[in-house]
Amino acid sequence: MSRPSEQSPAGGFRARLHTIVFEADTPAGKAFDVALLWAILFSVIAVMLESVSQVRQQYGAALHVAEWSFTVLFAVEYVLRLIAVRRPLDYARSFFGLVDLIALLPSFLSVLFPGAQTLLVVRVLRLLRVFRVLKLGHLLGQAEVLLTALRASRAKITVFLGVVLSIDVIMGAIMYMVEGEAHGFDSIPRSMYWAIVTMTTVGFGDITPKTVPGQFIASVLMVMGYGIIAVPTGIVSVELAAASRLRLDTQACPGCGAQGHDADARYCKACGTKLDFASSKPAA
Amino acid sequence: MSRPSEQSPAGGFRARLHTIVFEADTPAGKAFDVALLWAILFSVIAVMLESVSQVRQQYGAALHVAEWSFTVLFAVEYVLRLIAVRRPLDYARSFFGLVDLIALLPSFLSVLFPGAQTLLVVRVLRLLRVFRVLKLGHLLGQAEVLLTALRASRAKITVFLGVVLSIDVIMGAIMYMVEGEAHGFDSIPRSMYWAIVTMTTVGFGDITPKTVPGQFIASVLMVMGYGIIAVPTGIVSVELAAASRLRLDTQACPGCGAQGHDADARYCKACGTKLDFASSKPAA
């Protein structure tokens, strides 16, 4: 998102437009964001309702009108965004630029190609646009802590997923051999689907072991899944604790300005200056 | 709950009534609370039993008598509470005042309007009144730690629920497109119900994917749900740890101002000064 830090007189209109469309600091910008948020929510609810056959038969015409209103609205907004930024192509190729475009296309395509009706569901992707708007809200800090924790756990989670996937493949193959096609385990991929359903403790019950050895192996898998679920929880807990601790210790060293000192540190760990804020530190 | 801190001679009866009905420090007040607790429990059990058709047919008359006894009892109690407080309207509009009223109404309404029978179930809300009585118990401290932890996690949990809801909408739309009406995914709201059932690892099995791509997407959703469950657990763990620490952490050393001493510490662990708050601290 390119910010017009220095304003040329020629770009005065574009700068004002940018302030309204992309920013939320001015009353106009805030009003635009709130209106957009509601438009997105109503638009997604309309797509949902349209998928219910009774609603479609009864209120089809009204939903059609609503849908085209939203489409025209979002199309105008898309054009405004292209005008407001300095490098329209950069915006069009950015993640949110693509989401904006993809959420618009199905409506137009369904007119050109009658067979493209099923694509209309793609419009729920408009929901993702909510995140751009909320980006400006006060929840950002919390999302950052969560993301920091998840990012720090990435390597551990990769190892974990690798182990889960291996258990899944081997358990799927074993159950395919033990239970066989007669009991619903009619291929290794399907047995793997069952193993995932079981190990994650979802347990649909659409495929279940019928033989005694199959039920025994399933029991072992379940207890394993029960124990394995502890690992990602433990990982995220530890990383979250680390991430929150980092944010808490915001006292800066008077010598070098470094932060992140432990609660009981008396010398700056970066430059060795004596820290004198220990006594004036708040309890929280 | 308005407490009559200064007692006028005129309000002597009301003050005594208040002590019995609203407080639990005197023997009479305690007896009133215990009796009320049992009345609430029996009343809720009666409502439950009445919903079982066999019991209703056999013991219908007895349950009817019991029900009206409880209703009259609670109505008298409600009137006593209105008399005992100085500003009856304030009590009537408070949370527990409304619960008291709502739990009484269905019985009277079912006499006036024969069609209001189904409302009788509303009487289980009487259960909420248990919390007012238990408020006076020794479990308060523990509930406070839990509430502090949950309140501190509120912002993180909001972000988390937003992400879960977004995944739910998008997954619901995808499964509606992939599996279609033939396999039970007959609208986006229903697919979203399925996605929630799957992501929370509940897995009823009333709707299950039948096609290979559907089962693959379901597997991804399940593993995601498996990982996502780690996030609220991690959040609450960290906040609970912080909440329990806080309760021990509020005394500062008079010598050096250091905090974080253990509950049984009698000398500052940082400078060796004698701490004199140990004796006045409760055992927790």
Added chain:
Amino acid sequence: MSRPSEQSPAGGFRARLHTIVFEADTPAGKAFDVALLWAILFSVIAVMLESVSQVRQQYGAALHVAEWSFTVLFAVEYVLRLIAVRRPLDYARSFFGLVDLIALLPSFLSVLFPGAQTLLVVRVLRLLRVFRVLKLGHLLGQAEVLLTALRASRAKITVFLGVVLSIDVIMGAIMYMVEGEAHGFDSIPRSMYWAIVTMTTVGFGDITPKTVPGQFIASVLMVMGYGIIAVPTGIVSVELAAASRLRLDTQACPGCGAQGHDADARYCKACGTKLDFASSKPAA
């Protein structure tokens, strides 16, 4: 378990018997325990196998012989235990004494009263006797840490269970009203069973909501259950961390012998003596 601390010459046989039957320090005592452990395991497996109708038909006679052998064996052991202790009545009324007796009775009762066959299942309670034997093993320390953690969380878990139960009752009543008898929610107790099945993320699928409002309420309940499961996990994590920390810090103060100092403490928190083990402390 009364230990014969002072041994009289008259009680020499009883003391020797006690050493063998109740203790595991001598080779004879250890051999007795190991033999008993295997007898218990085989006996429980025999009870399990007897419940499988095919096995019962084919190997019924052999299982009958095995069963009576175990019964006689355990009866002899029970008598030996009564002889070995000083106060036989105290032993007979202790928890393990009662388990020993209850696990013996069904076999004898099934001879006297032919209708007492179903009581034979009670014999699996013999499994509990394993815990007496294992009590002497090296796993005791770990079990103690777990128990300490659970005991410390007791008050929090009580509050938590109360909240879960209240949600269960109210949700059960709501679903009974919303879904009704036509969809399997035919009484409040049955709806409460469904609510427990859903909130604990078990999700059998024997009863499922069919109406749109029912499915919406169920979704809310599921996400709540998903979040609520975080609370006991967080509680136990925090308490386990506290319990393990307690055991870790075994360095005693040279002044007063107090333990449980923080890893970075430099003065004893109990008497203020300077602690000098910080440098010589092992890394673990």
Added chain:
Amino acid sequence: MSRPSEQSPAGGFRARLHTIVFEADTPAGKAFDVALLWAILFSVIAVMLESVSQVRQQYGAALHVAEWSFTVLFAVEYVLRLIAVRRPLDYARSFFGLVDLIALLPSFLSVLFPGAQTLLVVRVLRLLRVFRVLKLGHLLGQAEVLLTALRASRAKITVFLGVVLSIDVIMGAIMYMVEGEAHGFDSIPRSMYWAIVTMTTVGFGDITPKTVPGQFIASVLMVMGYGIIAVPTGIVSVELAAASRLRLDTQACPGCGAQGHDADARYCKACGTKLDFASSKPAA
């Protein structure tokens, strides 16, 4: 895996072969590993596809060719490995040596004995060979932290599994007695399978309690399982926290011996002495 630390001129070829086949430091060794990784993945996918009856009927011939190509490839690799190491028998009897052999045998056996077709599934064990190759990757450190945490929790997890198994046996026996064969609980082992399915919150729904006492006992079991799941999570969290702390915790201050410095600390937080290990520490 024996490493040829001192190279004799006679073993020049074997040493070069060893470098390529067993190590990943040289370009040739790395290329060999990457090629092997892809061969293993494609081979496992081929086994999976072969189990799907439609694919087998349509592309059976192609899969047969692919399968024999992979078999010949892995056979050649196995022989190369036997040649490359100094003590071929040691390699053949090692864990990965056995996996290599077991994954090869079924293809050859299915030619000799037509009845050995079902053994073909054993070939998915080739997947385990991925771990040997990945062993050399950068994920090793993370896997080690996870393993350390799990190893440290072993004793606690054993106690935990023992308790879970005991609850399983006793609950299985109770439900066999309460529900009986009419409702699917037709033997204690089957009831135990149900109890595991319920306690781990999997909840297939293939066997469900039908009677009121059965549903009540099931509810108790579910809430217990809900609480019990907290224990392994708590255990692993605590151990993971300890394991991650250990990795940062091993440097002592040269001035005062204090430990527990952050990874980026350059001055001791307790005495202000310069720490000189910061620069030589990897970024982790």
